[in-house]
Amino acid sequence: MANVPASGEAILQVRNLVKDFGGVRAVDHCSLEVGAGAITGLIGPNGAGKTTLFNLVSGALPPTAGRIVFDGRRIDGMGLHQTFGRGLVRTFQIPREMKRMTVLENLMLPPGGQLGERLWASWFLPWQIKRQERRIETAALEVLEFVRLAHLADEYAGNLSGGQKKLLELARTLMAEPKMVLLDEPAAGVNRTLLRDLSDSILAASVERGITFIIIEHDMQFVMRMCDPVIVMANGAVIAEGTPAQVQQNPEVLEAYLGGTVQGGAVNGGAVQGGAAVGAA
Amino acid sequence: MDVIGIFNYGVGFVIMAGIYAIFALGLNIHWGFTGLFNIGIAGFFALGAYTAALLTTQPPDPAQFEDFRFGGNWSEIGYLDLGFDLWFFLGIAAAAVVCGVIALVIGYVTLRLRDDYLAIATLGIAETVRLFFLNEKWVANGSKGLYRIPEFLGHVVSPENYDYLYLAVVLAALGVVFLAAQRAVQSPWGRVLRGIREDETAAAASGKDVFRFKLQAFILGAVIMGIGGALFAHHIRFLSPLTFDPLLATFVIWAMLMVGGSGNNRGAVLGAFVVWGIWTGTQFLPGFFADPNLRFFMIGVLIVAAILLRPGGILGETRRIARGADRE
Numbered sequence: 001m002a003n004v005p006a007s008g009e010a011i012l013q014v015r016n017l018v019k020d021f022g023g024v025r026a027v028d029h030c031s032l033e034v035g036a037g038a039i040t041g042l043i044g045p046n047g048a049g050k051t052t053l054f055n056l057v058s059g060a061l062p063p064t065a066g067r068i069v070f071d072g073r074r075i076d077g078m079g080l081h082q083t084f085g086r087g088l089v090r091t092f093q094i095p096r097e098m099k100r101m102t103v104l105e106n107l108m109l110p111p112g113g114q115l116g117e118r119l120w121a122s123w124f125l126p127w128q129i130k131r132q133e134r135r136i137e138t139a140a141l142e143v144l145e146f147v148r149l150a151h152l153a154d155e156y157a158g159n160l161s162g163g164q165k166k167l168l169e170l171a172r173t174l175m176a177e178p179k180m181v182l183l184d185e186p187a188a189g190v191n192r193t194l195l196r197d198l199s200d201s202i203l204a205a206s207v208e209r210g211i212t213f214i215i216i217e218h219d220m221q222f223v224m225r226m227c228d229p230v231i232v233m234a235n236g237a238v239i240a241e242g243t244p245a246q247v248q249q250n251p252e253v254l255e256a257y258l259g260g261t262v263q264g265g266a267v268n269g270g271a272v273q274g275g276a277a278v279g280a281a
Numbered sequence: 282m283d284v285i286g287i288f289n290y291g292v293g294f295v296i297m298a299g300i301y302a303i304f305a306l307g308l309n310i311h312w313g314f315t316g317l318f319n320i321g322i323a324g325f326f327a328l329g330a331y332t333a334a335l336l337t338t339q340p341p342d343p344a345q346f347e348d349f350r351f352g353g354n355w356s357e358i359g360y361l362d363l364g365f366d367l368w369f370f371l372g373i374a375a376a377a378v379v380c381g382v383i384a385l386v387i388g389y390v391t392l393r394l395r396d397d398y399l400a401i402a403t404l405g406i407a408e409t410v411r412l413f414f415l416n417e418k419w420v421a422n423g424s425k426g427l428y429r430i431p432e433f434l435g436h437v438v439s440p441e442n443y444d445y446l447y448l449a450v451v452l453a454a455l456g457v458v459f460l461a462a463q464r465a466v467q468s469p470w471g472r473v474l475r476g477i478r479e480d481e482t483a484a485a486a487s488g489k490d491v492f493r494f495k496l497q498a499f500i501l502g503a504v505i506m507g508i509g510g511a512l513f514a515h516h517i518r519f520l521s522p523l524t525f526d527p528l529l530a531t532f533v534i535w536a537m538l539m540v541g542g543s544g545n546n547r548g549a550v551l552g553a554f555v556v557w558g559i560w561t562g563t564q565f566l567p568g569f570f571a572d573p574n575l576r577f578f579m580i581g582v583l584i585v586a587a588i589l590l591r592p593g594g595i596l597g598e599t600r601r602i603a604r605g606a607d608r609e
Contacts, residue, residue, distance in 0.1 A: 060482070084488035096486070098479035100544075101472075102600060109476050110487040114469045117489075119497055122468030123461060129468055154602045176488060 011036040011180055011212050012057070012088075017066035017076075019052055019236075026052040028236030029066070034180075039206055039213040041227030041244070043220075045257055049236040050216045051093060054182050058090040059083040071179060085112065087179035091172070091186065093216075095165035099158025103149060106157045106168060107140035108133070110175040140175060147171045147201050163190040163198075170201055180212040181205075187219045199226055224248075232256065292444045294561060295554075299451040300512050302553035305537045306462045306546060307505030313543040313598075314466050315498040316478035318396055321403030323530035324410040325380045325503050327522070329510020331414060331421055332379045333372035334430045334520050369433040373454075373511040380507030381500045388499040393492055399499075407527065415522040426521030430514055451512055455550070458505055463546050465501065467601075474498050475544075528577060533560065536580050540587045542594030551596055559583065 012034040019027040027049045034040050042050050055061040057068055059078045068076040075083050080090075089110075098106050114136070115121050116129035144150040147167045152160065157168060166186055173181045186202070187195055199222065205211050217223045223230060224244040232240040232247055234256035240247055247253055304322060311317040383406070391402045414421050421427050438446045465471055473494050476484040485491050514520055524530070533556060541552015563576050587594065 058486070060486075080482070080485035081488050081490050084486065089488075090486055092483070092486070096480045096483035098476050098483060100479055100598065101475055102602065105472060105475075105601060108469075109472055109484070109489070112488055116469030117473055117494075119465060119470050119501065122465050122470045126464065126468075133469070154600070156600060172487060 009036050010034060011071055012214075013069040014053075014057065015067045015069075017053070017056060017068065018064045019049075019056055019061065020064045026236055027056065027063075030233070030237050032231055032238050032241070034212065034214055035229075036179075036212050037206070037210055038229065039202070039215065039227050041223040041230040042214055042216045042233065043218070043223055043230060043247075044233035044239075048233040048256075050233055051184055052236075053233070054090055054184055054214075054216065057083075058088060058182055060090075084110075084176060087177075088182070089173040089176045089178040089180070090182035091166075091169035091184055093184040093188070095162070095169050097157035097160070097165055097168055099156065101157060102154050103144065103157050103160070103168060104137065104140055104153040107143060107171055107175045108136050110172055111136050111139070112176070143171045143174050146174065146204070148197050163194040166190050167194065167198060167201070170198065170205075174205060174209070174211075177209075178211060180214070183213060183215045183217075185216055185218065187217055187222045195222070202226065289444065292448050294557070296444065296448050296451050296516055297561075298554045298557040299448075299455045300509055300516065301534060301537060301557050302455055302550040303458050303509035303512065304506055304534045305541065305549035305553045306458055307502040307509065308534055308538050309543065309546060309549040310462060310466070310474075310498055310502035310505065313538060313545070313549065314471060314478060315474040315495060316396070317392075317495065317499055317502070318400040319403045319499075319502070320400050320531060320535075321405070321407030322506060322534050323525045323527050324403065324407030325383070325506035326510045326513070326530040327407075327410045327414065327520075327525040328380050328383060329376035329507035330514035330520055330524070331427070331510075332376040332507070333369075333511030334427050334514040335421060336372040336375055337368045337515075338427055338430050369431075369515065372515075373508055376507040376511035377504045378507075380503040380510070384500045384503030385496065388496045392495045392499065407525075407531065411522045411525050421520070424521060424523070426519055426524075428519045430518040430520065432518065433515055447516060451516070454508065454512055458508065459546060459550065462505065466546065470494075470497075533557075533580060536584050536587075538594075539584055540594055542596035542598065544598030545594070545596045548594050548596035548598075552594065555595070556580070556583065 010033040014030060014032050017027050017030045018025065030049065030053060042053070044050055052061070056063045056076070057070075059075065059080045059082060063076050066076065067074060070083070070086060070088055073086065075086060075088070078086075098109070101109075115125065115132055121129060141150060141153065144153055147170055149164060149167055149171065152164065157165070160168060166189070170183070170186060173183075183202070186198055190198055202213060202215075203226070206213060215223070215227060217227075228243055229241055230244050230247045231238055232250070232253050239256055240250045240253050242250070304326065307325075308319065308322060311319045387399075387402050387406055391398045415424055417423070432443055432447070433450060434446060435443065466474065473484065473489050476487065476489065477491055477494055481491050517524070534553075537552040537556040538549055539552070540556055541550070542548020559579065560576060563579060564571050564573075569575075591597070
């Protein structure tokens with residue numbers, strides 16, 4: 001499939017990252033590198049620490065220890081809006097749209113450097129703001145066209161379906177003109193038709209805009225089709241890394257999925273079967 | 282009651298409702314657009330009113346054993362040097378600045394924490410301000426209160442016609458505050474505030490420095506409340522700590538915003554007039570219904586009714602449809 005080859009140069013480096021929640025170590029000396037321009041898959045059983053890793057990298061949570069280097073600069077200890085300013089944008093597993101704002105407004109929020117976000121400018125420079133607003137609105141409508149939500153521009157974001165909200169999350173990241181996007185389960189709860197739109201949008205963003213993606217996903221078909229390389233996490237650390245085919249045949253990965261905790265094994269056995277089905281197909 | 286009496290009553294009513302509308306606009310910035318739960322409006326109300334009063338009130342009469350110090354001296358200098366009631370404007374500006382600075386301090390400490398802490402802090406500051414003016418008699422005469430607060434341009438108009446002039450002043454101030462609030466919330470700045478109200482984490486993930494915007498919104502709302510307090514002081518012309526009990530100075534304003542329409546500036550102004558109309562109108566009801574205690578109850582009923590029947594208020598928040606760019 002249309003996998004974008006990694007350029008080899010690492011845009012994100014995570015070194016010995018640790019995150020403790022009370023007595024629970026969610027991320028345990030996790031280290032990984034992500035190549036610029038790649039669509040990297042991040043998989044692993046429930047509780048492996050994938051979303052926590054996203055939270056640490058994006059700055060939603062401060063790490064207990066370790067370092068994160070993005071685009072040549074250390075970003076551990078930064079907040080969400082600061083990593084955003086560096087070009088690192090994320091989505092949420094459960095979409096966090098602004099419900100009582102229109103789809104268009106949701107997308108007009110992210111662009112940086114808006115003059116109208118200064119209070120004094122809102123009073124004294126209304127015409128300059130209006131011009132800038134027109135530009136941002138045009139860009140937002142283009143992005144909506146791109147993710148095929150243009151017909152819903154003036155709808156309240158809270159009224160969208162679950163799958164449409166996932167597309168809106170992706171659209172929001174594109175409005176930021178990011179260098180790297182972290183997608184947390186973009187395919188969960190999205191029906192087949194929308195899923196095709198979603199994967200097309202991601203691939204197009206990767207190819208046309210050169211955006212690096214890391215995608216957490218339990219839908220193995222989606223991962224195997226979209227991602228190369230694939231990184232596997234278990235118990236807070238990386239246990240395997242490679243092409244989709246390599247990862248699928250890695251005994252440690254099978255062990256992590258099937259032989260983990262009873263709860264984890266039961267849920268994720270299905271996921272590996274999905275992956276096996278792709279391999280057979 | 283004769284026609285002129287009713288008319289004059291109406292003028293007095295619009296002055297008070299107009300002042301309350303300014304408070305409702307301030308609260309709308311806090312709660313309606315940003316989701317900041319300020320239940321200590323009375324604190325900013327009192328700070329604004331006392332600041333303006335202390336800067337403009339004539340020196341106390343030593344023969345009556347009045348021992349408050351600041352007001353007298355400052356206003357004496359003011360009236361000597363400036364004249365022409367410029368101190369009225371300085372008083373309003375000072376009220377705005379004092380409320381802004383206090384909001385900066387409270388906000389800086391609490392706005393990084395969970396929402397509830399702001400509520401606790403604002404409630405606490407309202408009581409602190411009230412008790413400060415009650416117990417520190419040297420500041421503003423304690424429970425005996427500040428009186429003879431001057432009227433703006435009081436020497437220009439005869440006393441029986443003064444309310445007309447002050448009506449114009451209040452409506453002008455309301456107009457300016459309304460336009461400033463309206464521009465602010467309709468700009469991208471207001472969009473960020475609404476984003477924060479909807480989902481703080483998502484706003485941060487959209488690159489917005491949530492703390493900074495919340496602090497700005499908290500200060501702007503407090504500044505507006507300070508202006509309202511100053512206008513109130515020059516209208517009532519007597520201030521005591523009892524004036525600023527939480528019911529009249531905080532919860533009536535909340536009722537105004539809820540009834541009028543949170544997140545809509547027109548709704549905030551309308552709510553102020555409607556609720557103040559009900560509040561003052563009930564005194565004309567016959568017998569038992571005019572009982573002042575019943576009014577407190579009625580305001581409670583009104584809020585509950587508004588929440589049940591029209592959760593968005595009379596004029597709720599409207600969907601904003603941008604029309605700037607060309608659409609195919």
